[in-house]
Amino acid sequence: MGIIKAKDVIYEYMRRDEEGNVEGITRAVDKVSLDINQGDFIAILGHNGSGKSTLAKHMNAILYPTEGTVWVDGKDTREEEELWNIRQSAGMVFQNPDNQIIGQVVEEDVGFGPENMGVPTKEIWERVEESLKAVGMYKFRKHSPNKLSGGQKQRVSIAGVLAMHPKCIILDEPTAMLDPNGRKEVIRAIRALNDVEKITVILITHYMEEIIYADKVYVMDDGKIAMQGTPREIFSQVEKLKSLRLDVPQVTLLAYELKKRGVDLPDGILTTEELVGALKQNRKG
Amino acid sequence: MSLVLDHVSYIYGEDTPLSMKALNDICLEIPDGQFIGIIGHTGSGKSTLVQHLNGLIKASRGHIYYNGEDIDGKEFDKKKLRSNVGLVFQYPEHQLFEIDVFSDVCFGPKNLGLPQEEVEARAKEALAQVGLSEEFFTQSPFELSGGQKRRAAIAGVLAMKPQVLILDEPTAGLDPKGRDEILNQIKKLQTETGMTILLVSHSMEDVAEYVDRIIVMNQGSVMFDDEPREVFRHYKELEEVGLAAPQVTYIMHALKEQGMLVDVDVTTIAEATEEIVKCLETLH
């Protein structure tokens, strides 16, 4: 069993009208099964309302499945006595950078998680230092979070989770509210966590260029897993992605259009270098 | 009929130790009917700039003329200006407040003091322009999906019948399809009504297909102001200030370096496809 495993997970919630009567039941997650290996970089893609965030919230026991089971590090998320262990081993970063920073000073915010866990004072300081260094925010440790840019705030949030020494970090659209520079900084920090610290990363996003480095991609639609595979496998299905309200990077789209026009190119081109290389081959051939 | 900015500067907290220059000597002319993209990263002054155009912020130096009249002049009617130059803020759905979508859209025209009939006619027209059908009129704005909320909010400004429409990051937080839908709707609006549209964005790729002109803002100044293809020629300079030309620009330049005789000025995927196919055909 991997670090996170879901089996036939269904999540339903009731819609109520103004008087509080049940109007209907919405199924946000529909029979999802997945198994995530320790150390992997996983991306979960999907349009707004596809159920990807709801699924993510099952991975650190903020939500519980209506049916089916989720295991985090081998523990069933419904076992109440394991709740805090689960939340410690699977940390979560949310979308809005302003609404998840509790501390008034960067270092105090990063210390918040370890404080809650009852970590001794001296060790809290060590953890705060190493976490802030890991995301490149150590020199801002005395700053007020209100004065930071969006990308910097999200890096502080990541450090805050990192200081809890999790085995896995779930990032729920961490870049949706950032500008391109902020997005780049955050993605760089996330990749470093995976490469250097060997932490399992589950990145939920709808930006296609962010998933190129993932080991495995799941695409969600209507609460179900609609596609899964390596980024290359996913990106080779341009039409299918479009029907799921997603798009592909310009270079992949260009390669796809060229192929349609009879140019001989491999499937699922992800970078400019790949396309240029393939076209060069083409000219020779 | 046009907007003219004449040496406009804006300084935050002037005469305090924390004063900061947000806009620096901006000169621009915005003629009628253009579709313009204003590009810059956070803090480049692009949002401050557009708030000057409908008089929400007063320039520290310089003058802004709407149809030849100084908007800070004594006789000038600011309220009228705000109906003529409509401004849709970032995440406009955060300003919805009425019990149903229709009443919310009516808020703007009602503030103009129009008769009830006219108010309702305008609201209907505006909702049609953003592609929201009648079934949504009676719904609470808070029950709509993200994309629908945003449309409702844009309709709220359109209902004031502006001649110039400014949208600050209208696609922020939307998924790719939602983004394309909104941008296409705006393009359609522009073609049908001939309205002047200013689209503030931090993504060149998003606006390249739609706009006639790109104004690049950097550190409170205008860095480039030209047709998209002319602006993207400076892709190296753009990169230095943390902005990027569309990926297709990079691809075309890389191909040219490899000795392929392609036009590096193309801005869209469709144009690029044609270019490459043409180039390969002449080879074979």
Add this chain to the structure above:
Amino acid sequence: MLRDITLGQYYPEESVIHKMDPRVKLGGTVLYIISLFFMKNILGYMIAALFLGLVIKLSKVPFKFMVKGMKTILMLLMITVVFNLFLTQGTPIVTFFGKISITWEGLELAVFMAIRLSFLIIGSSVMTLTTTPNNLTDGMEKMLGFLKVFKVPVHEVAMMMSIALRFIPILLEETDKIMKAQIARGADFESGNLIQRAKAMVPLLVPLFISAFRRANDLAMAMEARCYRGGEGRTKMKPLIYQKNDYLAYAALVLYLIISIGIGRLTLF
């Protein structure tokens, strides 16, 4: 603009005062304020000024930041001065309309009151400028910890205060933005009578409340995800332990109290 409000803002600096235990600063501020109300002569105020000056010097915070807080209470200060000036009985200096007069006693009281209030504001500014709000709530939590015996949720109240403090600037900025957006839609927040103005606030308040609730909801989730479960079993990153300097500060404070009140209460004239 709204975001220019600086009252209660922390000024980062490495100084003896910044490093001092918040309990010392809290207690010190309270005692200092009390001392101001015990003084009866100029000499006492001179000692108080000297003490305050010394603390400001030690804190390394530029003086202009101290005075900033004054602007917000300038009106209150003026009213107090005017009231004292005109409504105190005693020997008149000048008389208007044969009825209202400024008296020597009134003048003295007005001057003393102005000094008191200014020192009070500057004194509290020194505390807020040199103590992070978190640190301050920590101090209060610890000082009032004995209330736990009476089932007062001291930790929870302290946590709420520190969160509120963090969100004030964010919500102010948001208010500013919503206001502008509604003005762009022709809203008028400035003219009309009281009822019209109250009605005009609806388009501002509804979105603001919705936003505040959304933020509160997000924050609660984020805190839970980071294992927050109340004060029980929690350790502190910055625990409050008295250092040598803190004892010295207490000693200095006591010394100041004895001297200032002792001298301040002498009747010299």
